Amino acid sequence: MSKRGIVIVISGPSGSGKGTVVKELRAICPTMQVSVSATTRQPREGEQNGVEYYFKTREEFEGLIERGEVLEYTQYNGNYYGTLKSEAERIISEGDDLILEIEVDGGGQIKRLMGRECVSIMLIAPSAAEQESRLRGRGTESEEVIQGRLARAKEEIKEAVNYDYIVVNESGKQTECAETILAIIKAEHCSSVRMSSYIAEYFE
């Protein structure tokens, strides 16, 4: 029986610790796939198309966005960077799971494009106070920047109910948090929707 993988969207506001948790997740489970991104920047010496990036012209990239073939993207230094739907499809059709660490507003967009092929998880700090403390802890930003991030995080946490799962990332417990994410992935593979082909083939 051929089993499809799942696109796992991991998101969370600034101070949720998603970067650390995703690193931990990859350390625990090295078979978890990461996708090759597409970009409009010029290839550097030695970079190969399909290895470091899929290199696209600006026109190609914008055409892909228009046709709903880019799962999420951002612009940086005048270039597009994003995840191609075809790349995600290639990975999950081989039965592997794909982890995408993205910003909160991108999660809803991917869900609309991929439906049940995608499981969205939002990480949050244990409380608003803890989240503020984490943001301030960096100690490198002005009060204005911090206030802006706090306001944005507050809006983003309201989006949590539109995610499939909400996982609390307690301080110093990124391993437990990564293990909870692995439990979610394990559970999702057993959902009756995903197991229906198994049942269909059961008596053959």
Place this chain on the structure above:
Amino acid sequence: MSKRGIVIVISGPSGSGKGTVVKELRAICPTMQVSVSATTRQPREGEQNGVEYYFKTREEFEGLIERGEVLEYTQYNGNYYGTLKSEAERIISEGDDLILEIEVDGGGQIKRLMGRECVSIMLIAPSAAEQESRLRGRGTESEEVIQGRLARAKEEIKEAVNYDYIVVNESGKQTECAETILAIIKAEHCSSVRMSSYIAEYFE
């Protein structure tokens, strides 16, 4: 924040190994609650109401069934035995999870009575051939009885798509199977529906 527990229905056709897996689950996770059943049989010496059983008259029990207050029940030796909705509610309102090992047809009934408070898991053997081998392996039943069980199991497995999860119980791997069920329970506690009260209290 007060978190509610979940009613975990574990079911599966004859040969799925649900009894062994539930024993394993309770061994790994002794805090998992089991409910006190209600019955119409007479209390034996030393048995106390609410400890061994909730003792009910036949009229009381049938009244409870009629009012949808019995989650699942069966008759044995002329007496009713069943799980009261009030008993399940008492356990999950204290934040504990309740495991109910029941027959396949009862799963759908509990789901209708409890909705999202209930998570239903169907265990299946890895294949129809393996399931038949397990049924025959007992070696104590006539061919007629075995054929009857196989036919019933086939019908029951078709019900699997109406369950929330389907877990394959491979031979000799009841520990892995129990761990998968624990992953499902962990994941369900993080579902955004269950976490919505956490989010609501986040900024208070």
